Amino acid sequence: MEITLRETIKHTVANHLNNGFLAFGQCLTAVGWVGGTLPEMYEDQGMIELSMADVAGGAFVVGAGLMQRKPIYVIRYQGFNWYNSVSIINYACKSKELWDKPCPIFIRSIAMEGSIGPVAGSSHHSLYYRMPGVKIYSPMTSNEYKQCYNDFMNSDDVFYVSEHRGSYSNDKELEDIVFFNPDCILFPISITRFAAVEASKILLEQHGIKVSVYHQKILKPYQLNPQALHYLSKCNLGIVIDDDYEDGIASNIAHKLMINSNSKVFAMGLKNKSAGFANHLDNLPPSSVEICSFIKRILKNKRKV
Amino acid sequence: MLDKIIAKAKKCRAFEVSTYNQIVNKNIKIPVYLSAGQEMISSTISTYCEKLEIKPLIFGQHRGHSIYLNFGGDPIKLIDELLGLKTGCAKGMGGSASIHCPEINMFGHDGLMGSNIPIGVGACFASKKPTIVFAGDAAAEEDYALAAYGWAATKNIPILFVIEDNNLSILTDKKTRRSWDIDNVSRSMGIESFNITDDPEEILNSIQNYKLDKPRLLNINTNRLFWHSGAGKDGDPKDLLKNQDISNDLEYFEELWKSRLGKL
Numbered sequence: 038m039e040i041t042l043r044e045t046i047k048h049t050v051a052n053h054l055n056n057g058f059l060a061f062g063q064c065l066t067a068v069g070w071v072g073g074t075l076p077e078m079y080e081d082q083g084m085i086e087l088s089m090a091d092v093a094g095g096a097f098v099v100g101a102g103l104m105q106r107k108p109i110y111v112i113r114y115q116g117f118n119w120y121n122s123v124s125i126i127n128y129a130c131k132s133k134e135l136w137d138k139p140c141p142i143f144i145r146s147i148a149m150e151g152s153i154g155p156v157a158g159s160s161h162h163s164l165y166y167r168m169p170g171v172k173i174y175s176p177m178t179s180n181e182y183k184q185c186y187n188d189f190m191n192s193d194d195v196f197y198v199s200e201h202r203g204s205y206s207n208d209k210e211l212e213d214i215v216f217f218n219p220d221c222i223l224f225p226i227s228i229t230r231f232a233a234v235e236a237s238k239i240l241l242e243q244h245g246i247k248v249s250v251y252h253q254k255i256l257k258p259y260q261l262n263p264q265a266l267h268y269l270s271k272c273n274l275g276i277v278i279d280d281d282y283e284d285g286i287a288s289n290i291a292h293k294l295m296i297n298s299n300s301k302v303f304a305m306g307l308k309n310k311s312a313g314f315a316n317h318l319d320n321l322p323p324s325s326v327e328i329c330s331f332i333k334r335i336l337k338n339k340r341k342v
Numbered sequence: 343m344l345d346k347i348i349a350k351a352k353k354c355r356a357f358e359v360s361t362y363n364q365i366v367n368k369n370i371k372i373p374v375y376l377s378a379g380q381e382m383i384s385s386t387i388s389t390y391c392e393k394l395e396i397k398p399l400i401f402g403q404h405r406g407h408s409i410y411l412n413f414g415g416d417p418i419k420l421i422d423e424l425l426g427l428k429t430g431c432a433k434g435m436g437g438s439a440s441i442h443c444p445e446i447n448m449f450g451h452d453g454l455m456g457s458n459i460p461i462g463v464g465a466c467f468a469s470k471k472p473t474i475v476f477a478g479d480a481a482a483e484e485d486y487a488l489a490a491y492g493w494a495a496t497k498n499i500p501i502l503f504v505i506e507d508n509n510l511s512i513l514t515d516k517k518t519r520r521s522w523d524i525d526n527v528s529r530s531m532g533i534e535s536f537n538i539t540d541d542p543e544e545i546l547n548s549i550q551n552y553k554l555d556k557p558r559l560l561n562i563n564t565n566r567l568f569w570h571s572g573a574g575k576d577g578d579p580k581d582l583l584k585n586q587d588i589s590n591d592l593e594y595f596e597e598l599w600k601s602r603l604g605k606l
Contacts, residue, residue, distance in 0.1 A: 059468060087466075088496065090489030093460040097493065100464020103449060108468070123486075124461060128452040135435045135444040136450040 041071050045179040046145075046205075051076035053109055054063045054083035055091035060086045062111030071111055071147070072202050078136050091120030093210065099124045102140035107190070109143045115199070116156035118146060118164050120268075129195050130170030139193030143186070148227065148280060149202040150321050155311040159322065160227050162199040163285025166257060173257040173286075175199040175227045178210045183256050199256070201228040201280065207268050215249040215264070221332050222249045222265060224290060224302075226256065227280040228322060235325035240332060248332060253277070256286055262298055269298040274335060279306035280322040305331060343389055347542045348586065349465050350385035353413045354408040355379075355583050356419060356591030360599055361407070362568060369603055370424050373489065374438040377408040379508050379567035386545040387474065387504060388412040388544040396554055398502075399473040401462035403451040404439035405506070409476055413446045417595065425582065456481030459503070460490035466501045467493075472554035473501045479561075480511030482524050494557040495532040502549075503528070503559040506540075506565050540564040540582065 050060055054076070065075055065086055078084040087094040101108040112121050132316035148160040159278050165171050172194050176182040188252045189196045204227075211230055225233035233250050240246040269275050275294055279287035287304035294302045305323045312320035323331070358378035365371050377384075385408070391398055402409045410420060415431060423430030424438055432442040432450055440452030449465070451458050459475050459482070468472035481487065482505045494501050505524055509516050525535040536548040540562050548560055565580060 049409065088489060088493050090486065090493070093463075093489035095487040096457060096460030096486060097464030097467065100461045100466070101468035103461070103465050104468040106468045123454070124452070124457050127454055128457060128461060131452060132450070135440065135452075136432055138442065138444070138450070236517070 040179055041206050041208045042177070042179050042182060043205035045182050047198075048218065049182065050074070050109060051078065051254055052079055053107070054078055057083070058107040058109070059083045059085055059101055060109040060111065061094070061101065063087050063089055063094065063113065065111060066095070066232065068212070071113060072205055074205065075111070084221040091117060092123050095121040096128070098123035098142055099129045099140060102129050102195075103138065103207050105139075105141070107141055108327075112146045113142060113147045114153070115148045115161040116158065117221040118161050119156070122164060125195060126165060126168050126171070126268055130168055133193065133308065134160055134170060140195065140270045141189070141193045142195050143189050144195070144197045145200055146197060147200045147202060148321070152314050152316060152319060154314050158312045159307055160199050160201065160280040162197060162256060163281045165197045166286050166289065171195045171257065173197045173199065174255050176254060177227065177230055178212040180210055188229045192242065199227055203231070211252050213252055214248070215248040216249045217268070219247045219249040219268055220336060221246070221272060222251065222275045223278060223328070224251050224253050224265070224275060224294065225278040226253045226286065229278040229280055232323060232325040232328055233278055236328035236332070237330055239325060240313060246332065246334070246336065253290070256290070259290060259293060266294070266298045269294060269300045269302070273300045274339065275300060275302035276328070276331065277302060277304050278323050278328065279304070280309045282309065284309070303335070343393065343546070347382065347385045350389065350412050351381040351583060352586050352588050353591050354381035354385065355586075356588040357411060357595050358407060358567075359588070359592055360595035364424075364599055369574040369599070370514060372424065372426065374424060375404040376568045377405045377566070379565045379581060380405065380508070380540065381408045381412070382540045382542050383504060383506055383545065383562050383564060384409045384412040384476070386450060387502070387549070389493065389545065390549055394553060396472050397447055398554060399462070399465055399469065399471050400448040400476070401447065401451075401465070401473065402441065402448065402476040403455065403458050403459040403478075403481060405478065406441050406451075406476065407438070407531045410441045410443060410446070410448060413448065413487050415441070415443050415446050415448065415550070417598060418602065420445070425602060425606065441526045456484035456487040459484070459487040461492045463490040463499065463501060466499045467497055473499075474504060474554075475501065476504045476506060478511075479505055479507035479509065479516060479524070480519070482581070483520055488527060491528045491533060491557075491559065492531050492606045495528075498556055500555045501557050502554055503557070505559065507561050507563050509563070511562040518533050523561065525559060525561040533557045535561070537561045538563070
């Protein structure tokens with residue numbers, strides 16, 4: 038049996054602390070140990086419980102970063118970054134450029150969905166995206182997580198690691214799905230990668246529509262995939278799918294893909310509204326059903342044209 | 343020790359007056375935040391650290407020229423910084439407000455008032471090195487600053503908070519902004535706290551026998567001589583250096599400015 042992402046993260050954090058580095062966060066040692074992604078370690082071993090002061094907490098971690106303790110900063114819900122990110126974005130991300138003083142931090146920012154309201158729900162990696170000095174990864178598999186962590190340890194940058202609780206039990210790697218003459222190409226981010234794979238399967242099996250999937254693992258700095266661009270320019274239809282609002286990374290990557298392939302690329306993500314707690318008022322990322330409907334609708338219009 | 347403190351403060355005053363002259367003559371093109379009037383604070387604390395043979399981590403913010411100079415920063419690099427040169431202490435990126443100097447363990451500031459307080463706390467916690475944070479009375483009342491005093495107390499880390507309290511945030515006085523005092527708040531959190539003037543003897547009394555081995559907060563009432571870029575003065579400041587002769591130091595710094603400007 039393959040190891041789950043949950044176990045991989047837990048081992049990664051344990052090794053990090055055993056090597057003398059630090060991890061910070063709020064309520065880390067509480068029941069559940071953050072979805073089972075933390076080893077049962079305590080302050081004397083480097084697992085530091087912060088107070089509930091979110092803004093200051095982020096700044097404490099920046100101070101630890103300045104001291105080169107390579108802190109892992111666990112943020113239990115990505116929306117909490119509205120408070121937690123202040124000093125990370127304004128100090129840690131700028132420190133190397135301004136003062137030649139690196140301030141490496143590994144931000145484990147965790148998303149989830151489903152009746153958790155307007156702040157706690159979904160991914161918020163776009164919050165960091167517009168600012169310089171940060172790298173943004175969104176690993177959904179064990180190997181991707183290991184790669185992300187190794188990249189961090191070999192660099193002196195701030196890493197925003199956009200995790201999703203929905204992926205913690207995943208024990209499979211996610212390969213790109215590549216058709217030589219696709220009808221459409223998907224560029225999914227975070228948890229929407231699973232829905233995109235499912236949508237590709239459904240559309241092929243039920244409608245004979247060929248949908249390629251290029252998984253988006255590193256969001257910043259963004260590297261264009263030459264193969265994806267080649268096929269995109271041939272089929273002239275792409276969709277970037279995100280677990281964050283559309284008017285963020287998804288639209289930005291779509292723009293990059295469009296100008297580099299001269300093709301039409303859409304962005305799908307959270308709808309432009311606040312999520313309520315009730316099921317019918319929630320704001321969820323695009324499901325496989327929604328992705329299928331969207332593709333079918335666009336292809337229908339395209340064929341009409 | 344008092345003679346040394348005053349000698350250092352005089353140097354800082356001379357530097358600031360010479361810098362003010364460059365502002366007036368339009369030789370400096372960036373906003374400059376002068377520390378004139380507040381020199382006694384960092385000159386006293388730095389001299390005390392020298393006596394203890396401690397080289398603390400230093401987290402200041404704007405109005406920090408005297409902090410930099412008193413803890414051993416090179417005035418030429420500060421002049422170059424104010425002129426935006428690569429040879430400046432922060433390679434021209436920091437300017438007056440974000441002085442960074444690894445040689446004296448001084449960390450740059452990002453411009454968010456008071457952010458140096460929790461960042462300094464985090465650095466102190468992670469390194470366990472003696473740390474001094476300097477902030478004004480406005481920065482010191484930031485919400486995240488209050489949380490930082492609390493965590494410093496909880497973790498009992500070796501940090502000294504120095505609040506340079508001139509009673510003003512730009513020109514809004516303290517009583518308009520808040521009904522409480524920083525030292526009372528920090529004391530309630532378990533930090534030994536003092537509310538004093540910037541008379542060096544009073545400052546020394548407040549840190550007597552203190553080895554920078556636990557949290558302490560000094561709210562030091564002081565005056566700034568110049569507003570942001572020397573546009574005006576604060577009321578009628580009690581200027582501790584008013585009767586001191588700074589002419590020799592002033593002449594030295596005027597020459598230094600002239601020589602650096604000559605290299606542009």
